Amino acid sequence: MSTVTMENEKRKGINPQKFALWLSMGSIIMMFTGWTSAYIVKHAAGNWLEFGLPNMFYISTGVIVLSSIALHTSYISYKKQWEKMYKGMLVLTFVLGIVFIVTQTQGWYELFAMGVDFKANVAGSFTYLITWAHAVHVLGGIATLIVAMIHAFSLKFRYREERKNRFELVLQYWHFVGVLWIYLLFFILNIR
Amino acid sequence: MADIATTYNEDVLIKELGYDDHFHDHHHGDKYQSSFISHYIFSMDHKIIARQFLITGIIWAIIGAAMSIVFRLQLGFPEESLTWLKPVLGKWIVVDVNGIGTLAPEFYYALVTMHGTILVFFVLTAGLSGTFSNLLIPLQLGARDMASPFLNMLSYWFFFMAGIVMFYSLFLSTGPFSGGWTAYPPLSALPQASTGSGTGMTLWLVSLTLFVVSVLLGGINYITTVLNLRTKGMSLWRMPLTIWAFFVTAVIGVLSFPVLASGFFMLMMDRGLGTSFFLSEIFIEGQALDRVGGSPVLYQHLFWFLGHPEVYIIILPAMGIVSEVLAVHARKPIFGYRAMVYSILAIAFLSFIVWAHHMFMSGVNPFISNFFVIFTLIIAVPSAVKVFNWITTLFGGNIRLNTPMLFAIGFVSMFISGGLTGVFLGNSTIDIQMHDTYFVVAHFHIVMGVAAFFGMFAGIYHWYPKMYGRFMNETLGKIHFWGTMIGAYAIFWPMHYIGMAGVPRRYYSFDSFDAFKHFADMNKFITIAAIIVFAVQLLFVINFFYSIWNGKKMKVKNPWQATTLEWTTPIEPIHGNWPGKIPSVHRWAYDYNKDEREFVPQYVPLEEGEVGDH
Numbered sequence: 128m129s130t131v132t133m134e135n136e137k138r139k140g141i142n143p144q145k146f147a148l149w150l151s152m153g154s155i156i157m158m159f160t161g162w163t164s165a166y167i168v169k170h171a172a173g174n175w176l177e178f179g180l181p182n183m184f185y186i187s188t189g190v191i192v193l194s195s196i197a198l199h200t201s202y203i204s205y206k207k208q209w210e211k212m213y214k215g216m217l218v219l220t221f222v223l224g225i226v227f228i229v230t231q232t233q234g235w236y237e238l239f240a241m242g243v244d245f246k247a248n249v250a251g252s253f254t255y256l257i258t259w260a261h262a263v264h265v266l267g268g269i270a271t272l273i274v275a276m277i278h279a280f281s282l283k284f285r286y287r288e289e290r291k292n293r294f295e296l297v298l299q300y301w302h303f304v305g306v307l308w309i310y311l312l313f314f315i316l317n318i319r
Numbered sequence: 320m321a322d323i324a325t326t327y328n329e330d331v332l333i334k335e336l337g338y339d340d341h342f343h344d345h346h347h348g349d350k351y352q353s354s355f356i357s358h359y360i361f362s363m364d365h366k367i368i369a370r371q372f373l374i375t376g377i378i379w380a381i382i383g384a385a386m387s388i389v390f391r392l393q394l395g396f397p398e399e400s401l402t403w404l405k406p407v408l409g410k411w412i413v414v415d416v417n418g419i420g421t422l423a424p425e426f427y428y429a430l431v432t433m434h435g436t437i438l439v440f441f442v443l444t445a446g447l448s449g450t451f452s453n454l455l456i457p458l459q460l461g462a463r464d465m466a467s468p469f470l471n472m473l474s475y476w477f478f479f480m481a482g483i484v485m486f487y488s489l490f491l492s493t494g495p496f497s498g499g500w501t502a503y504p505p506l507s508a509l510p511q512a513s514t515g516s517g518t519g520m521t522l523w524l525v526s527l528t529l530f531v532v533s534v535l536l537g538g539i540n541y542i543t544t545v546l547n548l549r550t551k552g553m554s555l556w557r558m559p560l561t562i563w564a565f566f567v568t569a570v571i572g573v574l575s576f577p578v579l580a581s582g583f584f585m586l587m588m589d590r591g592l593g594t595s596f597f598l599s600e601i602f603i604e605g606q607a608l609d610r611v612g613g614s615p616v617l618y619q620h621l622f623w624f625l626g627h628p629e630v631y632i633i634i635l636p637a638m639g640i641v642s643e644v645l646a647v648h649a650r651k652p653i654f655g656y657r658a659m660v661y662s663i664l665a666i667a668f669l670s671f672i673v674w675a676h677h678m679f680m681s682g683v684n685p686f687i688s689n690f691f692v693i694f695t696l697i698i699a700v701p702s703a704v705k706v707f708n709w710i711t712t713l714f715g716g717n718i719r720l721n722t723p724m725l726f727a728i729g730f731v732s733m734f735i736s737g738g739l740t741g742v743f744l745g746n747s748t749i750d751i752q753m754h755d756t757y758f759v760v761a762h763f764h765i766v767m768g769v770a771a772f773f774g775m776f777a778g779i780y781h782w783y784p785k786m787y788g789r790f791m792n793e794t795l796g797k798i799h800f801w802g803t804m805i806g807a808y809a810i811f812w813p814m815h816y817i818g819m820a821g822v823p824r825r826y827y828s829f830d831s832f833d834a835f836k837h838f839a840d841m842n843k844f845i846t847i848a849a850i851i852v853f854a855v856q857l858l859f860v861i862n863f864f865y866s867i868w869n870g871k872k873m874k875v876k877n878p879w880q881a882t883t884l885e886w887t888t889p890i891e892p893i894h895g896n897w898p899g900k901i902p903s904v905h906r907w908a909y910d911y912n913k914d915e916r917e918f919v920p921q922y923v924p925l926e927e928g929e930v931g932d933h
């Protein structure tokens with residue numbers, strides 16, 4: 128019997144929540160793949176309005192990069208148990224997240240002022256659609272940041288494996304929407 | 320069950336060798352059962368959720384099938400009066416001065432559209448994979464429940480809400496959406512395009528968007544559970560083929576449904592914000608619209624990128640169920656287990672690169688069509704491998720011809736007949752003649768509609784005792800099988816001929832086409848067969864609900880003498896599935912008639928010198 132119990136110990140697999148998060152990211156990527164492929168096809172078909180991207184979009188890129196750095200610092204601080212840094216950086220991330228949405232909104236106004244509305248040419252329609260859809264996903268991230276802040280400020284500060292894992296969920300999603308934005312920006316810049 | 324060749328004392332074996340996860344120490348099991356509402360309605364128990372999916376699916380199946388009877392009446396008996404339907408359909412039956420009632424053409428289209436949408440998404444996706452993934456993934460893998468019971472519950476309720484929205488759209492004064500289940504623009508993109516294109520289409524989009532959320536929540540959960548919550552010893556290569564099928568189905572769903580959502584959001588923008596993703600040079604009543612620059616073919620690409628994988632999302636769970644039922648009731652190991660798994664994977668992969676075979680006639684570049692022809696025809700290879708293995712599993716088996724087995728064999732028959740016509744359609748040159756004719760309707764109803772239903776019936780009859788602790792009535796089950804088997808061929812076989820003659824699908828009436836006049840009798844025949852088959856299904860429904868309370872009781876835990884873990888759980892289901900430890904697994908799921916033993920369950924350790932697995 129002993130050989131039997133030896134074979135195949137119960138695996139300590141990856142955290143199911145994290146795994147589910149990665150699957151959701153896969154889904155989100157597929158959705159954007161749908162749009163970007165349609166974009167490429169339509170672009171190749173011609174009758175495509177060419178325009179430069181609003182400057183605000185570059186500023187927002189900087190903002191979202193900073194926010195990712197801030198959140199990562201907060202995460203490291205949590206692990207090192209630097210309470211102040213952890214909380215401060217978390218709040219900073221949240222603020223930068225809001226700033227990102229604001230700068231994106233400014234960007235859309237700028238785009239509109241440049242004469243690109245979402246109706247006249249599919250080039251414009253796609254640009255709005257893709258950036259809007261991305262912003263919606265950032266809003267989702269901001270919602271999780273709010274939950275993380277509620278935890279940070281209402282629970283007693285203590286390092287717990289469980290809390291670290293939960294933090295990692297927020298962290299990974301936030302990095303994900305950041306990277307997604309940079310990818311989309313390069314995509315739109317290169318194909319127009 | 321006096322003639323059991325081998326018996327096993329699973330309780331003792333699980334106690335000795337099982338895996339202790341201290342589940343029942345925490346008492347979180349009890350809170351789910353505290354009240355009727357949390358137990359039966361907002362339940363987080365996968366077994367209850369499975370039954371919710373199943374019963375909701377059955378209700379939708381009855382609605383969808385009843386719709387098909389109404390439009391078949393129109394096709395088979397265009398001259399007969401439908402006044403008797405007025406009390407149900409109201410203004411959609413137009414009664415003339417002589418009291419003759421006719422079905423309004425707009426409503427005919429709405430019925431065809433709703434029939435397709437309901438059957439494809441609500442019945443054969445949610446009702447089939449939702450039911451059996453939920454029931455079997457935890458039970459056959461040795462898990463207490465899904466990875467996230469909460470998301471699992473949400474998955475059902477999103478499906479439920481999708482259903483409510485769709486159901487509501489049936490009662491709109493302009494009727495539900497009527498542009499076909501594929502919702503091609505411009506009918507779907509311009510609210511003013513037809514009666515169903517307004518609010519009907521809006522609700523269709525809302526409903527299916529909710530549905531996509533449901534599929535994603537479910538799928539993410541199924542994949543996570545399969546990869547993370549298998550019991551000790553349950554390696555991937557020991558999983559029953561059911562689980563392989565549900566797992567791959569979920570992967571396909573998680574990758575393809577989001578793309579459908581992309582298409583939906585673009586449609587919403589075209590409808591509400593005035594963009595022209597899918598619109599170009601449209602004239603309505605002689606007036607050119609100012610919507611230019613888009614292309615309806617773009618939507619078709621996005622739709623079929625989901626649409627083709629979707630047909631495999633429907634058929635793979637049925638295939639998994641059939642593999643399991645065939646092996647259990649033939650008392651033989653499934654032939655070519657690994658080949659079966661590799662075919663599932665190959666089919667899944669190929670299903671993503673064949674979508675344009677639905678668009679050969681949409682003006683796609685013929686050189687691109689070539690690519691799709693080749694990959695479409697290659698799908699026939701793994702499909703044939705599976706068929707070969709099912710037949711070989713049956714060969715020389717000790718076959719029990721009970722209802723689940725009959726349906727499983729019927730599935731194989733249907734899948735062969737319908738798969739063969741797929742090979743015709745996959746050739747783009749033949750498709751020039753066949754596209755959008757009744758030949759296509761015959762193809763996909765046999766290979767997907769009927770076959771998937773057969774897989775589902777096989778699963779329901781087989782696992783009914785696991786779900787309700789009772790058996791369904793065998794005699795009624797056999798009548799149900801033979802009626803459906805013969806009836807389904809009677810309905811769809813003639814459609815091949817009609818289709819080859821070029822009769823287009825989705826036409827309300829063929830009055831004005833002399834060439835199609837001589838099919839009137841065949842259409843009558845089909846309609847009569849459809850009515851009979853519908854009646855036979857009602858027999859199933861009666862059997863199903865009657866047996867919940869009055870069926871023959873299940874007295875032993877493992878009535879079919881199957882090897883898989885679900886039959887080790889108590890007859891009276893409990894939260895957490897196993898009262899004590901979880902069984903651990905020592906062999907694959909198909910040790911039937913092995914070394915003089917009639918069957919050896921998965922939780923039985925290998926004997927001295929015994930070679931495990933396959």
Ligand code: HEM
Nearest residue numbers: 630634676677699738741742744745754755759763766767
């Ligand atoms: C050997 C495998 C198969 C091949 C080569 C094949 C090929 C095709 C082709 C070329 C079409 C398009 C016909 C047209 O519109 O002109 C088609 C339609 C269809 N097939 Fe298959 N098929 C196969 C198996 C299946 C399976 C297994 C399913 C479902 C489980 C399926 C479901 C459908 C459906 C639903 C449609 C029609 C959709 C619509 O237009 O409403 N097919 N098939």
Ligand SMILES: [Cu+2]
Nearest residue numbers: 627674676677
């Ligand atoms: Cu297809």
